[in-house]
Amino acid sequence: MNSKQCPTCGSANIYQESATIYRCGDCFDKLPIGGMMDSPPPKVYGTSKQKSKTDSFKNWKNLITGITVTWLVLGSTFFTYFQNFKSTLNTTTEEETVSIPVDPNLESIEIIPEGEFEYTTAIPDVLGNLYFVGKFTNSSGKSILMPKFTVSLFNESKENIKTSEGYAEKNVVNDGESVIFQVLVEDAPSYFNFDINVTATTLPNETIKPNLVLKQIDIKRTLSKELILVGKIQNKSNFTTNYTRISCLLINKQEKTVDYATVSLEKEDFLPKEVQNFELNFPRSKQVPNFYYCETDAITKENVKAN
Incomplete structure (x- = not known):
């Protein structure tokens, strides 16, 4: 047998492991020192059956370890999600079963x-x-x-x-x-x-509403033949109002509505005793109506009163 061959497997893949030890690169057996002083060829990993079995075992081991870790992570995630879902479900159930007492004095039907x-x-x-x-x-x-x-x-x-x-x-x-x-x-x-x-x-009780008065109402026709209703509104209440609006119907001789419109004052706070102008456009009506009906509405602003 060649002194540069492994006596165990016959492989020429010999490398020097230390100053006094040579080893086979395929079967990893330790070789006698005699006759090995010549420098061995560069280390080349062999393809012997023993090496293949070792690598295959390592690959399977790594695969099994990876699968185990993955299942542990997924199991922990699903367990946490289930606990949170269960907690949320219990909370929702408790909220849905809470009874709200009804005021017996409300008397609203x-x-x-x-x-x-x-x-x-x-x-x-x-x-x-x-x-x-x-x-x-x-x-x-x-x-x-x-x-x-x-x-x-x-x-x-x-x-x-x-x-x-x-x-x-x-x-x-x-x-x-x-x-x-x-x-x-x-x-x-x-x-x-x-x-x-x-x-x-x-x-249960009548609502106190602001005293809003309409005056100086007039119906005019624009150059485009559309009708407009102009007028003034006065807040005769002792408190300020918000969202003040005017709604009007134009009515013909048969007492049928021919057009309608609503407008809100641009100024938010309508002060006591204050007077403002307003204008409503009626694009559908082509003839001057026989008469009109208008109404007002507003929300009382709290904690604001006249001096």
Whole structure:
């Protein structure tokens, strides 16, 4: 056997491990010192079966270790997520089962208030929609909150073919007070007649409203043939108001609404005794109406009073 070959496996892949030790690069057996003093060839990793088995074992070991670590991480993540989900579910369940006490002195109920409808008209637009507009006077004997108006369209067979809902321009309507309403019916079909109903929630006490007075009202026609209504509004209350607005209906000789508009004052605080100008545009009306109906509404600003 060649002195530069491994006596165990016959490999020529010999390298010097230390000053006195030579070793086979394939089977890793220690070689006799005699006859090995010549420098061995550079170290080259062999491809013997023993080396292949060792590398294969290491690869499988690393793969199994990686899979184990991955499952541990995923298991910890899923456990944490489950605990958080369970905690959230318990919290949600507890919140849903909390009972809210109802004030027995509130005495607010939903009613169909008695009242009178006036100037009710269906005004079309260019998109095929209808705006049912008019005035409702509350005569229920109670103040009502958020009156909701429901318009139902019927065909000649008295079948309901369309229903829409809308609200009044005022949130609170005291007994004997009137309010303008508007209900939009989108893509309105052809109908034979219609019906309007109103529902609202009662208020235990009458709401004190600001005393807003309209005066010097006049209707003019612009150069583009549109009608405008101009006038003045005065706050005769002893307190400041916010979100002050004016709503008006233009009415013809048949007592039908031909146009309507709403405008809010640009100035936020409307001071006591103050007077402001206002203007409403009516682009749909082509003829001067026979008369008009206007109303005001505002929110009382708290803790601000006249000197």
